[in-house]
Amino acid sequence: MNKFSILFFVLGTALFLGSCNKSNEFVVNGKITHAENKTIYLDELHISGxxxxxxxxxxxxxxxxxxxQTSIPAFYLLYLNNEKIITxxxxxxxxxxxxxxxxxFGVKYNVEGSPGSKQVKELNDHLxxxxxxxxxxxxxxxxxxxRxxxxxxKVQMDEAYEKIxxxxxxxxxxxxxxxPFSMASVLALYQKFDDNNYVITELQPLKTVASALNSIYPQSEHVKSLYANTLDLVNSERAAKIQQYIEEQxxxxxxxxxxDTNGNEKTLSSLRGKYVLLQFWSANDRGSRIVNSTLVDLYSEFRNKEFEIYQVSIDDDKEAWLNAIEQDGLSWINVGDMKGSNRAVMVYNITEIPYNYLLDKEGLVIAKNLKGQNLYKKVAQYLN
Structure with a gap:
């Protein structure tokens, strides 16, 4: 390649890159009366700052x-000072x-040439x-x-307030x-009546928008945040329902x-007719190993009195799990899929280990998260 070819290549590349950058460029212009010589600023709005x-x-x-410049819809702030802002x-x-x-400025304005910005104005004006x-x-x-x-x-005013x-x-x-596919819906989801009360409190609208926007703008930081927040809320709602289900008498x-340790499936329900301590643990957790020593004594005393321990491992290392069982002398039922036993952990809303539930002969939860003497006394209460 001669020097002229190289020159044309470099110039062509520069022009191409320049055109790419230009293709994502947007312009905000207009007229602000009574603001001569003042500085107007344009900020990109992020999740934080x-x-x-x-x-x-x-x-x-x-x-x-x-x-x-932006390749996807994004939020920007146009302002004269921090108190007068147009989103x-x-x-x-x-x-x-x-x-x-x-x-x-920021309260009464007109915007043209941007459907998304008009939607933002519609939402803010209505609120x-x-x-x-x-x-x-x-x-x-x-x-x-x-009076x-x-x-x-007051009854009339309360009714009017509620209607609004x-x-x-x-x-x-x-x-x-x-x-659902407009980024303006993100704003709608997070609008508030006041500092403590969101307009939208139901989970379904969040799920709808998060799913829709994640399908077309997965790279957007606002969509990522919304999607993660929605997942957290979904999981929290599910966990709360499960916890309520478990604790209902x-x-x-x-x-x-x-x-189990031999690869044979063991069901918790097969132990109906016995009092069962459902224990969650990990071979690599020091607290779990300490609790094991107290469980050995407990099991030794009550194993012949219609009592069983069903111990669920959240480990992913089978060798470490089996070694811990042998070292700690655990002779009761030990189970685990070596994948974290995620379904059992989720169903029983396990957020810490060690953790346990005490079940009666019908499989009803009668106590939870008992340790030491409290565990011994509760088991003895039913079996002695």
Whole structure:
């Protein structure tokens, strides 16, 4: 390749890369009245904090222009100061026009050229109106508190307050149902009536949006955060339901089917007719090994009195598991799939080890997480 070919190659590559960068460029311009010579800033909004992308001095006609680049829809903040902020939902190549004035910047503005930003404005405007109406009712509550007919008026105000809240919830829910693939729905999910109360409190809308957006924007930090948060909430809800199920009196404990040390399946339900200590442990956990020594004494005393231990390992190393059983002298039923026994751990909501449940002859949970003398006394209570 001669020097001219090399030169053309380098120039061509530079032009190509430049065009690629340009293809993701967006522009935000417009007019801000009464803001001559003020600086306007454009930040990209992250999960924690924001990053300055561009800034410009507003000219004497109130005009400005700032730029950025994004390959997927992302949230940006346009502001004159930290108290006056316009939230934009920007996609690549958009040319966005914003019109506002300095006094009401961030509260009253028009935006064109960006469907996502218009959706954000729609959501924020509706919530602002809702908050204003709720604040008005709260103020009336204070004003009329000393009136003779306050009790009657309060009933009416409470009904009005509840209706406004429900209307906002219905609006946000409908928005999400109609726009599950819009990043604006992320904003809808996290809007609040106040510091402590979210508009959307049901899990299903989060699941819908998280699944939809993860299918098209998995690289978005906002989608990643939403998806992870939703999974945590789903798991927490499931765990709470399972825990409630386990602890309800008169409810049988969920069955467990796992291989023993010889590879033969052993079911927890096969021990009905005996009192059973369901014990979760790990060969590599010091606390579990210490508890094993007390279990040996317990089992020795009660094994011939319709008592059995069903010990579930969360290990993934079979050799370490078998060695621990031999070293600790564990002669009761030991099971584990050497994959963490994940299903049993999830079903019984095990978040720490060692951990146990004491089951009666019908498989009902009668106690949990007993240790030392408390465990001995509880077993003795039923078997002596």
């Amino acid at each position: 924001s990053t300055l992308i561009d800034s410009a001095v507003i000219n004497k006609n109130g005009e400005f222009k700032v730029k950025g 934009l939902l920007v996609d690549s190549t958009e040319v966005i026009k914003v019109q506002a004035d300095d006094v009401n 602002d109106k809702t908050k204003h109406r709720l604040d008005s009712i709260s103020s009336l509550n204070v004003i009329f508190r000393n 003779s007919n306050y009790a009657e008026m 809240v429900n209307d906002q919830i219905d609006f946000s829910t409908q928005f999400i149902q109609e726009n 008169g409810t049988n404990s969920p069955d467990i089917v796992l291989p």
